Amino acid sequence: MTVRVVVGGALCHQGRLLAARRSAPPELAGRWELPGGKAEPGESVAEALVRELREELGVEAEPLERIPGEWPLRPGLVLHVWTARLVSGEPAPREDHDELRWLAPDELDSVDWLDQDRPAVAEAGRRLRAAAAAAATPGV
Template identity: 45%
Template sequence: MTELIKVVGGAVLDSLADPRRLLVARRTAPPQFAGMWEFPGGKVEPGEAPDVALHRELHEELGISVRLGAELQSPDGAGWPLNERASMRVWFAEIAEGEPRPLEDHDELRWISLRACDEALTLPWIPADLPIVRALLETLAASVRADSLPGN
């Protein structure tokens, strides 16, 4: 049996304490995903811790350093299924240093409103990311009612 490919993604917010916007990235490749939106991130290297991989990927792809918040819990706790061979873990994050730029794999970055969920849900997301977007919006709506993000 082949081990699942481990992928990490960042739900980069304008603020972990009072999130109002989410940074999303538009893919340039592979062809079937070009022009679709996603959470920035990438593959975990062998022997690399997932949180270390996320810091590395966000620096390589966007040129930023981040502070990580809580992990967005997946339904089974093992990560969000991307396909039959890969799963992704997603963490809330905020920019600690740098100005995000599309350096690798993306041609556009966009801050989208979390107050108007329609904006997030009308973007053409990579299909595997859409359930994650919905869960993120539900988690943030619940945290607004509870007045803080989980883990803060």
């Protein structure tokens, strides 16, 4: 069986992570995820992330690094998550989302994340806390 990659974007800006609330399909509606989507044939995962964030949120983003791990979504579909930096634009919900929130690391548990996104969200939160601590330490 061919496995297709769904790329999720841990989109970070000013020390916060973007969460997107699903509006469809019905079984996922109301739960939160990292925005993204399926990589197309011949498209790198980084290219897919840039395209998906442009299509879903209307922003330009720069992929930074992959969060280790992959999470099965259904047979033949796995989730890979990349951290990304917001380059330009103001994220707005478009097709599959009805609300967006920028969450600080201590707010990540305030929304009901999809199960498969939880490990990557936890790692993104750890990285945001580490970056904030480094920025607050003079001379580092």
